[in-house]
Amino acid sequence: MDEKQLVRQVLSGSDSAIRLLISKYERLVIHMVTRVVSNDMDREELCQDVFIKVIDKLNSFHFDSKLSTWIATIAYRMAVNFAKKKKLEQVGLEEVAFKVGEINDVTEEQDMKKFILRLVEQLPHSYKTVLSLFYLDGFSYPEIVEVTGMPEGTVKNYIHRARQKLKVIVEDHARREVALL
Template structure:
């Protein structure tokens, strides 16, 4: 089913179409919120809020962009507004623990991905957002502009600055690792 058919069915009151929309875009919404909000209970509540907003405002969607971009915009703005209200602290790497061992069957690659995401979490919110949208979600510059409302030059600048800042964070972390040995 294409996006237009899905939207039409939802607007006509189809519960199965709503379920299909949620199933199709749930990972995107979770990812957008997870990049901004750290508390699991808050994330779950925000995901529900996002889908309620999406369904409520679906009649205003005019297919000027992809449905995924529009939904990501709602998720991003919902998460950012929530984070501003809570004034959330950044993650402290000393408190991060990784599950390792036979029971969890976590590979070294998965540990490294988690570790890198924790480093990315130390970036300022705007840097973290554009970096993850670009590299992890594969959004184009115009899509990031639409999601965040930032000018394209700012998006490119933030991605550049985020990479530089992330490099400094990695170098600092490497120094800590060497000092521990």
């Protein structure tokens, strides 16, 4: 199957074409990501994110270059952006130390983000997925539909239910914290 046929079939929603696309370019994506990101878990997650983005943005590919070049560019840029973000997170507190009044605010905000992410991890997989795509990755409903294959009503429902479950988890955690005081 040539690139144009593969792209058409992936865009039409063919699961087998998506699997073929991933298997055909998996080594390339791993190679590009490995050049920039050293942590195994981060690399694995980033490779998955690359393919989500490739599939999401495939309709904007116009065959101006080879598909492999386009995918490698996406993988490389995402890896570089990831590495920059990681580096900023690691250096962040050292840089903020010069602004003594802001240290507590930044630390509390980072702790809160970590805390919220740990709570999100307690949600069922499908809820966690749509919630993360919507809030963390900034995907629109149609994009989440495209990525997950779920109907738009289901995506909206899962996001609503995930928020409700997260609220219950937060309230339960707050009650336990108050009980410890």
